[in-house]
Amino acid sequence: MTTTSQLCPLDCPDACSLSVTVEDGRVTKVTGDHRNPVTAGYICGKVRRFPKYMYGADRVQRPYIRRAGVSKEARSEDPLKAFREATWDEALEVVTQRFAGVREEFGGQAILPACYGGSNGYLSHGVTDERFFRRLGASRLLPTICAAPSGAAQALTYGRMPGVAFQDFAHARLIVLWGMNPSSSGIHAVPFVKEAVKAGARLVVVDPRQIQLAKGADLHLALRPGTDLPVALALANWLFEHGRIDEAFVAASVVGVTEFRERAAQWPIARAAEVAGVAPQDLETLAGWYADASPALIRCGWGVERNRNGASAVGAVLALPALAGKFGVRGGGYTMSNSRAWTLSTEPVVGQTPPTVREVNMNQLGRALTELSNPPIKALYVYDGNPASTFPDQERVRRGMARPDLFTVVHEQVWTDSCRYADVVLPAPTFLEQPEMYRGYGNYVLQKAGAAVPPVGLARSNFDVFLALCDRLGLSREGDVRDVEVAARAIVAADPDGERIWRELGERGLAVPTIGNAPVQFGDLFPGTPDGKVHLWDEAADAEAPAGLWGYQPDPATAQYPLALISPSSADRITGTFGNLRAKVAVLSIHPRDAKRRSVGDGDGLRVFNALGELHCVARVTDEVRPGVVEMPKGVWDRETSSGNSANALCPDTLSDLGGGACFNDARVQVERRSLDG
Numbered sequence: 273m274t275t276t277s278q279l280c281p282l283d284c285p286d287a288c289s290l291s292v293t294v295e296d297g298r299v300t301k302v303t304g305d306h307r308n309p310v311t312a313g314y315i316c317g318k319v320r321r322f323p324k325y326m327y328g329a330d331r332v333q334r335p336y337i338r339r340a341g342v343s344k345e346a347r348s349e350d351p352l353k354a355f356r357e358a359t360w361d362e363a364l365e366v367v368t369q370r371f372a373g374v375r376e377e378f379g380g381q382a383i384l385p386a387c388y389g390g391s392n393g394y395l396s397h398g399v400t401d402e403r404f405f406r407r408l409g410a411s412r413l414l415p416t417i418c419a420a421p422s423g424a425a426q427a428l429t430y431g432r433m434p435g436v437a438f439q440d441f442a443h444a445r446l447i448v449l450w451g452m453n454p455s456s457s458g459i460h461a462v463p464f465v466k467e468a469v470k471a472g473a474r475l476v477v478v479d480p481r482q483i484q485l486a487k488g489a490d491l492h493l494a495l496r497p498g499t500d501l502p503v504a505l506a507l508a509n510w511l512f513e514h515g516r517i518d519e520a521f522v523a524a525s526v527v528g529v530t531e532f533r534e535r536a537a538q539w540p541i542a543r544a545a546e547v548a549g550v551a552p553q554d555l556e557t558l559a560g561w562y563a564d565a566s567p568a569l570i571r572c573g574w575g576v577e578r579n580r581n582g583a584s585a586v587g588a589v590l591a592l593p594a595l596a597g598k599f600g601v602r603g604g605g606y607t608m609s610n611s612r613a614w615t616l617s618t619e620p621v622v623g624q625t626p627p628t629v630r631e632v633n634m635n636q637l638g639r640a641l642t643e644l645s646n647p648p649i650k651a652l653y654v655y656d657g658n659p660a661s662t663f664p665d666q667e668r669v670r671r672g673m674a675r676p677d678l679f680t681v682v683h684e685q686v687w688t689d690s691c692r693y694a695d696v697v698l699p700a701p702t703f704l705e706q707p708e709m710y711r712g713y714g715n716y717v718l719q720k721a722g723a724a725v726p727p728v729g730l731a732r733s734n735f736d737v738f739l740a741l742c743d744r745l746g747l748s749r750e751g752d753v754r755d756v757e758v759a760a761r762a763i764v765a766a767d768p769d770g771e772r773i774w775r776e777l778g779e780r781g782l783a784v785p786t787i788g789n790a791p792v793q794f795g796d797l798f799p800g801t802p803d804g805k806v807h808l809w810d811e812a813a814d815a816e817a818p819a820g821l822w823g824y825q826p827d828p829a830t831a832q833y834p835l836a837l838i839s840p841s842s843a844d845r846i847t848g849t850f851g852n853l854r855a856k857v858a859v860l861s862i863h864p865r866d867a868k869r870r871s872v873g874d875g876d877g878l879r880v881f882n883a884l885g886e887l888h889c890v891a892r893v894t895d896e897v898r899p900g901v902v903e904m905p906k907g908v909w910d911r912e913t914s915s916g917n918s919a920n921a922l923c924p925d926t927l928s929d930l931g932g933g934a935c936f937n938d939a940r941v942q943v944e945r946r947s948l949d950g
């Protein structure tokens with residue numbers, strides 16, 4: 273029995289350091305260790321159960337090739353009905369021949385990768401894969417499914433300035449959890465929130481749902497989804513009108529205030545409250561508390577961005593600390609993504625400048641597969657993502673993936689719903705079966721570890737498979753980085769402080785950024801904008817956003833589809849990852865008032881539908897969601913609903929105001945009772 277130090281690269285802000293027990297070449301226990309002081313020796317239940325995932329019946333153990341004549345629409349619990357076992361050599365030869373053929377007949381742009389890589393580190397995404405697709409001249413997939421609107425907003429306003437560290441939450445006197453549910457999606461912030469509250473801090477939750485932490489909060493603003501923009505602008509307007517702007521800070525560090533103020537002035541408290549469906553008094557209370565408190569912290573989450581107003585909403589929320597002068601003190605300011613604390617780069621490993629090629633927004637994959645011509649997409653390579661489950665407009669994505677003339681590779685750890693559409697399925701290792709290096713986007717740590725155990729079955733890493741494909745297609749060149757350790761070194765070397773970081777990674781597998789692991793905004797950290805100031809106005813963004821910058825687009829609800837369907841994170845999975853371990857029927861949460869109107873009782877079967885699709889599940893009647901809102905977690909697998917799909921079947925593929933982001937929470941639906949056995 274041995275114990276090794278590992279890291280968790282899953283798409284979670286926390287970036288835990290792990291202690292992994294190995295017996296007879298198998299992982300038997302995964303727990304936290306103390307190298308990362310913030311994750312402090314404990315981890316979530318998902319990763320504690322990781323051996324069940326690694327060695328479960330759903331694991332893809334070897335390559336497979338589709339049997340001739342089996343339709344991609346056929347559904348079966350047994351993959352062997354649709355696929356036959358193959359060797360790596362045979363499978364890679366099929367991929368090589370088909371990709372070469374497509375490229376010759378239609379050009380490289382007829383090939384498209386389908387990936388996101390949120391749960392991947394530096395060594396399994398954006399390295400040899402990127403080299404392969406660039407050299408092929410494949411269409412470029414825009415990585416917009418998550419954080420694109422907030423990324424656009426943060427780039428525009430603060431040049432992606434990192435934020436307050438979790439451990440500094442404890443210093444705040446007011447914490448606003450704005451569209452973020454740390455009890456599920458980043459558990460290590462919770463003790464620091466509780467510590468602050470225990471020391472007398474006020475806690476405010478801005479969320480259409482009564483999340484766990486809302487239960488003890490001083491104020492829960494259960495706004496309608498997609499209305500954060502008017503709410504934030506109304507708070508800003510209140511600060512202007514009540515003389516609570518930090519004039520000195522604004523004069524020295526903020527530009528575009530006049531234009532911003534004009535837009536905010538259109539949102540008096542009463543109007544914003546009406547649109548958001550909250551009490552005007554609650555908005556006044558929050559404005560007053562925020563103006564008075566210091567340190568005041570806004571923890572902005574990704575629930576704010578997943579709608580038509582997403583980028584403007586995030587930008588307006590993050591404008592508040594600049595206007596009210598909340599920076600420059602420990603625990604004051606905001607936190608969203610801290611990934612820009614690092615300047616590592618995978619480009620030296622890719623070793624190929626990006627060609628000028630067609631770009632495909634991943635949020636419109638279904639459209640791309642069914643509508644694009646000149647050339648049409650003829651080959652799809654799925655890895656580090658599960659498009660048949662997690663992308664918007666699921667029905668259209670699936671229609672596209674089911675095309676008999678589309679050649680699809682799926683490189684996966686487990687038999688996901690995307691595998692059903694594959695021509696070739698390749699086995700991938702989990703993060704404990706391959707070397708990985710990963711930086712947190714919440715926690716300020718970079719970690720590196722070797723494989724804890726050899727790959728399960730015949731699994732091969734992305735790094736290796738893309739090298740092999742480059743070789744087979746004649747795309748490899750002299751001088752290409754071909755070794756993972758050399759790649760890791762080159763990626764770290766891109767940081768000006770790379771020598772120190774590399775040394776620390778070598779010594780204990782963990783390094784903190786140059787600015788330390790708890791920087792103070794406007795103390796140690798400043799905006800990354802060209803002039804180092806906060807920008808509240810931008811002509812180009814104003815021209816691009818459909819309703820202008822800071823312009824509100826109204827709710828897409830109709831009389832036919834009046835309910836807002838939201839699909840946030842849940843504790844038992846990371847998007848679709850681990851969903852296979854929870855084979856219970858998926859539940860839709862609905863407010864008692866909405867349920868009663870539809871004669872729906874707790875545990876009843878439901879039909880949830882709109883013009884895009886239809887979903888069958890079970891009702892959970894609860895006042896944890898506000899009236900007018902229904903909720904089903906993201907990442908549901910087909911086996912969890914009797915209709916064999918998920919909330920994504922009802923999510924439009926429309927795009928956010930800026931950044932081309934996904935609008936999952938703009939799904940508007942109708943719900944009716946449906947017999948459970950019907």
Ligand SMILES: Nc1nc2c(c(=O)[nH]1)N[C@H]1C(S)=C(S)[C@@H](COP(=O)(O)OP(=O)(O)OC[C@H]3O[C@@H](n4cnc5c(=O)[nH]c(N)nc54)[C@H](O)[C@@H]3O)O[C@H]1N2
Pocket residue numbers: 283284285390418419450451452453454456457458478479480481483496497498499500572573574575576579838839840841842843844845846847906907937
């Ligand atoms: N356990 C677990 N952890 C995860 C993930 C997971 O799936 N499971 N996913 C990871 C990933 S990929 C990401 S991006 C992060 C996301 O983590 P979060 O930032 O927490 O994002 P969400 O879970 O999408 O939504 C957060 C909250 O926003 C609320 N919400 C929905 N619409 C709105 C709105 O319009 N306005 C406001 N104010 N609130 C709204 C939801 O009810 C939810 O409680 O979590 C990561 N961590």
Ligand SMILES: Nc1nc2c(c(=O)[nH]1)N[C@H]1C(S)=C(S)[C@@H](COP(=O)(O)OP(=O)(O)OC[C@H]3O[C@@H](n4cnc5c(=O)[nH]c(N)nc54)[C@H](O)[C@@H]3O)O[C@H]1N2
Pocket residue numbers: 283387388389390391392396417418419578654655656657658659662663683684685686688700701702733734839840841846847848849905906907919920923936
């Ligand atoms: N309805 C709804 N849908 C959503 C969202 C929402 O709010 N609502 N949120 C969206 C968000 S925030 C995100 S980030 C996306 C995430 O969407 P996806 O990126 O599709 O996320 P996962 O479902 O976790 O799928 C990742 C897959 O990559 C595989 N994988 C992991 N490591 C490797 C590897 O090294 N090699 C290979 N080949 N495969 C690997 C895993 O087994 C897993 O199946 O989903 C989005 N989907």
Ligand code: SF4
Pocket residue numbers: 280281282284285286287288315316317318319459460
């Ligand atoms: S998913 Fe998040 S909380 Fe769980 S082990 Fe990984 S980093 Fe830690």
Ligand SMILES: [Mo]
Pocket residue numbers: 283390417418419
């Ligand atoms: Mo995400």
